[in-house]
Amino acid sequence: MALTLISTPLDITVSDTAVATVSITSGIDDTYDSYEFHCVGIHPSGASLPNFVFQVGTAAESGYDRNMTTAYFAAANQVSGTWTGLYYSANEDQQNSAQVFQMLAHGAGDENDDSSAVILKLYEPSSTTYVKHFVSVAQMNHHNSSNYQLNSYASGYINTTAAITRIQFKFDAGNIDAGTIKMFGVS
Amino acid sequence: MPTTANMEKVNGIVISGAPAVPDAHTLIATATSDGSDASLSFTLGLDSLYDVYEFHFVNIHAETDNVNLTFQVNATDGADFNDSHITSTFFSAGQTEAGAYGALGYEADFDQAQGTAYQVIGLYFGDQNDESGSGVMTLYAPSSTTYIKNWTSVIQVVTRDEYTRICYSAGYINDTTAIDEISFKMSSGEIQGGEIKMYGVAKS
Numbered sequence: 001m002a003l004t005l006i007s008t009p010l011d012i013t014v015s016d017t018a019v020a021t022v023s024i025t026s027g028i029d030d031t032y033d034s035y036e037f038h039c040v041g042i043h044p045s046g047a048s049l050p051n052f053v054f055q056v057g058t059a060a061e062s063g064y065d066r067n068m069t070t071a072y073f074a075a076a077n078q079v080s081g082t083w084t085g086l087y088y089s090a091n092e093d094q095q096n097s098a099q100v101f102q103m104l105a106h107g108a109g110d111e112n113d114d115s116s117a118v119i120l121k122l123y124e125p126s127s128t129t130y131v132k133h134f135v136s137v138a139q140m141n142h143h144n145s146s147n148y149q150l151n152s153y154a155s156g157y158i159n160t161t162a163a164i165t166r167i168q169f170k171f172d173a174g175n176i177d178a179g180t181i182k183m184f185g186v187s
Numbered sequence: 188m189p190t191t192a193n194m195e196k197v198n199g200i201v202i203s204g205a206p207a208v209p210d211a212h213t214l215i216a217t218a219t220s221d222g223s224d225a226s227l228s229f230t231l232g233l234d235s236l237y238d239v240y241e242f243h244f245v246n247i248h249a250e251t252d253n254v255n256l257t258f259q260v261n262a263t264d265g266a267d268f269n270d271s272h273i274t275s276t277f278f279s280a281g282q283t284e285a286g287a288y289g290a291l292g293y294e295a296d297f298d299q300a301q302g303t304a305y306q307v308i309g310l311y312f313g314d315q316n317d318e319s320g321s322g323v324m325t326l327y328a329p330s331s332t333t334y335i336k337n338w339t340s341v342i343q344v345v346t347r348d349e350y351t352r353i354c355y356s357a358g359y360i361n362d363t364t365a366i367d368e369i370s371f372k373m374s375s376g377e378i379q380g381g382e383i384k385m386y387g388v389a390k391s
Contacts, residue, residue: 071289133343
C-alpha cells in the first residue's frame with residue numbers, strides 16, 4: 001500500500017469538547033519519504049473568521065517555531081458574484097520568519113454549515129541534509145458578512161536541516177470544535 | 188451456490204480473511220540519483236495497467252545553480268525523447284527570505300506551443316547543499332491510442348538566492364500513440380541527489 005493511514009489525531013464533532021490545538025508528536029520519522037495531512041470538516045468556534053494554521057518542531061526542542069519561507073495565493077468568489085479573483089497575498093506569506101504559524105485556510109466561517117478542507121503534504125521531514133518542502137491546498141467557505149468561498153495555496157520550505165518530528169494545527173483564534181485530521185505516509 | 192464453506196469442502200482448503208483488495212495507489216518503481224545523473228528515466232512500467240501515473244519527486248538536488256527541472260516522453264513509435272509535441276501553461280508564486288518578491292505570475296518563458304523541447308516543471312533550482320525541489324507530476328492515460336495525453340505538475344523549489352518557488356505547470360502531449368517512456372533531467376548539469384517514485388493509480 002503506497003498511502004498508509006498512520007493516525008487520526010483529530011476526530012470530533014460539535015457535540016464534543018472543542019480543542020485549541022492538534023499536536024502530532026509521534027509517527028513523523030524516516031519510515032516514509034513524505035507525509036500527507038488530510039483535514040476535513042474543520043469548523044471553528046469562539047472567534048470570528050479565524051485562520052487555520054500550522055507549525056512544526058524538531059526533536060531538539062519543545063515548541064513549534066521553525067523558520068519558514070513561504071508563498072500564498074488564492075482564488076475567491078462571493079455567493080453574490082460581486083467579487084472574484086486570483087491574487088497573491090503578501091499578508092499570508094513568510095520571509096524566513098520564526099515562531100509564526102503558516103496560514104493554510106483564511107477566514108474560516110463558524111456558521112453551522114461552514115467548514116474548511118485542507119491537504120498538506122510535507123516532504124522528507126526526517127532529512128538531515130535538506131530543508132523541508134511543503135505544499136498545501138485548502139478550500140473554505142463562510143456564510144458570515146461577505147459570504148464567500150476561498151481556494152488557497154500555501155507552500156514553501158521550513159528552513160532547517162534538522163529532522164522534523166512534530167507538527168501542530170490550530171486556528172489562530174478560538175478553537176477547533178469539529179473536524180477530522182488524518183496523517184498518511186507515502187511509501 | 189459457491190459459498191466459502193462449499194469451496195472449502197470441494198477443494199479441501201481453508202479460506203479465511205477478506206478477499207484481497209488491490210492497492211489504489213501502487214509504487215511501481217523508484218529512480219534514485221547516484222549523485223551524478225544526466226537524467227533519470229522510466230523505460231518500463233508505463234503501460235495500460237493504470238489509467239493514471241504519478242511521479243513523486245523527493246529532494247531533487249541540482250549540480251548546477253539556477254537550473255530547471257524538465258521532462259519529455261517517448262512514444263512507442265519513437266526512438267528518443269525529442270519528437271513529442273507539447274502545448275503547456277506555466278505559472279508560479281514565490282517569496283524570498285528577505286521578503287523581496289512575493290508574487291504570483293504566468294511564466295511565458297516556460298510554456299510551450301507544440302514544442303518538442305523538454306518541458307520545464309520546476310524553476311531555478313539552487314545548488315547549495317541543503318537546497319532541493321519536491322513535488323508531484325501526474326500523467327493521464329499514457330497508453331491511450333485515442334486521445335492526446337494530459338499531464339499536470341506541482342513542484343516546490345528552494346531556488347537560487349534563497350527563494351521559495353511553487354511551480355504549477357500543465358498541458359498535453361499532442362500524440363495519440365501510446366507513451367511508454369519518460370525522462371527527467373535538469374536544463375543544465377546533473378541531478379546530484381534525490382529520488383523519483385512512479386506510482387500507478389488503480390483503475391478499479
